[in-house]
Amino acid sequence: xxxxxxxxxxxxxxxxxxxxxxxxxxxxxxxxxxxxxLAALRISVDRITRITVCTRPFRAQGPRTDVEKLGEKTMxxxxxxxxxxxxxxxxxxxxxxxxxxxxxxxxIAVIGCGAMGLTTARQLQRAGARxxxxxxxxxxxxxxxxxxxxxxxxxxxxxxxxxxxxFKKTWAQMSRQSYEMFQSFLGIAxxxxxxxxxxxxxxxxxxxxxxxxxxxxxxxxxxxxxxPDLMPRPVEFEPGSHQFGRRYLRRNSQLMFNISxxxxxxxxxxxxxxxxxxxxxxxxxxxxxxxxEKTLVNCTxxxxxxxxxxxxxxxxxxxxxxxxxxxxxxYGLRYKDTSFVPRRDGLLLQVTGENDYYGFGDETTVADRxxxxxxxxxxxxxxxxxxxxx
Numbered sequence: 001x002x003x004x005x006x007x008x009x010x011x012x013x014x015x016x017x018x019x020x021x022x023x024x025x026x027x028x029x030x031x032x033x034x035x036x037x038l039a040a041l042r043i044s045v046d047r048i049t050r051i052t053v054c055t056r057p058f059r060a061q062g063p064r065t066d067v068e069k070l071g072e073k074t075m076x077x078x079x080x081x082x083x084x085x086x087x088x089x090x091x092x093x094x095x096x097x098x099x100x101x102x103x104x105x106x107x108i109a110v111i112g113c114g115a116m117g118l119t120t121a122r123q124l125q126r127a128g129a130r131x132x133x134x135x136x137x138x139x140x141x142x143x144x145x146x147x148x149x150x151x152x153x154x155x156x157x158x159x160x161x162x163x164x165x166x167f168k169k170t171w172a173q174m175s176r177q178s179y180e181m182f183q184s185f186l187g188i189a190x191x192x193x194x195x196x197x198x199x200x201x202x203x204x205x206x207x208x209x210x211x212x213x214x215x216x217x218x219x220x221x222x223x224x225x226x227x228p229d230l231m232p233r234p235v236e237f238e239p240g241s242h243q244f245g246r247r248y249l250r251r252n253s254q255l256m257f258n259i260s261x262x263x264x265x266x267x268x269x270x271x272x273x274x275x276x277x278x279x280x281x282x283x284x285x286x287x288x289x290x291x292x293e294k295t296l297v298n299c300t301x302x303x304x305x306x307x308x309x310x311x312x313x314x315x316x317x318x319x320x321x322x323x324x325x326x327x328x329x330x331y332g333l334r335y336k337d338t339s340f341v342p343r344r345d346g347l348l349l350q351v352t353g354e355n356d357y358y359g360f361g362d363e364t365t366v367a368d369r370x371x372x373x374x375x376x377x378x379x380x381x382x383x384x385x386x387x388x389x390x
């Protein structure tokens with residue numbers, strides 16, 4: 001599941017981007033465009049339609065992409081992308097595809113039908129493979145369907161200690177290849193992918209102070225590796241120039257995935273190009289012997305922890321509160337510890353916490369109504385009743 005921005009806060013990253021290109025004492029650029037008037041969000045607890053919880057697959061050392069022998073099978077791994085599954089999917093799928101095709105086999109199995117499974121299957125088809133997806137569940141009942149749906153390729157990928165120059169190079173390649181592929185989904189029926197304006201509202205100027213991690217290690221700082229064409233420079237609006245009163249407002253453009261329609265497009269493309277689906281529940285590695293293909297690509301995400309006993313996969317709990325959709329809600333928003341995403345299939349709210357360890361190590365999937373209502377009231381506080389003073 002993807003977050004609206006890094007948990008260290010969008011303001012911090014945006015401030016860093018403003019500094020990109022600054023030269024010896026050059027003044028910070030100013031913008032003369034008027035502040036936008038954003039449609040008021042109709043957000044209240046009585047408009048909640050569903051609360052979902054998923055567990056994102058984090059690995060301290062980053063995504064697993066190695067190849068191993070499993071009896072007579074060759075297993076290509078493609079999992080452990082933290083909160084960036086959708087965002088890195090095409091680039092990660094390209095790496096897995098190259099490894100799978102290098103085996104010489106052209107009948108290839110993909111295990112899992114989430115963000116990684118679907119995109120890897122399509123990459124394999126483009127490379128000339130005949131692909132079967134084996135999965136216990138299909139969209140919309142996979143964990144990836146419960147993501148927020150924003151392009152956040154730096155969302156808890158690894159710990160800083162593992163972010164070597166080679167790691168960063170591979171990550172940058174995955175980020176760019178995925179971003180470029182997403183362009184091909186813009187403007188098609190169902191709006192599977194689109195750009196939105198994303199706003200960050202703050203009661204204080206500048207980036208929020210970095211939160212105390214309680215002695216725990218830092219996550220990889222990858223946002224600074226993103227070039228402006230992947231993360232456009234933000235626009236700032238002065239307090240009093242916009243509808244949020246004396247608060248500080250910053251805008252950035254960002255890709256958003258309407259996951260329900262995006263998954264449907266991917267599935268239709270997969271089956272339309274000869275792909276087949278089989279519903280199978282693998283319990284142990286020995287069960288994979290039932291698969292007829294000799295080369296398998298493991299895209300099981302958090303499921304790899306149980307299937308393969310990979311305890312390096314750490315769950316990161318993420319809860320999404322879905323509200324009735326609103327046609328004129330076309331922008332994203334973040335305020336305090338909560339983010340809002342204007343998906344076509346419903347307004348999505350998520351509490352992201354004060355630092356990257358929010359939800360870390362928590363594998364519970366029971367919905368927390370109190371957390372959901374906190375998310376609703378936090379964003380709703382930005383839109384007071386007519387005549388009220390914010």
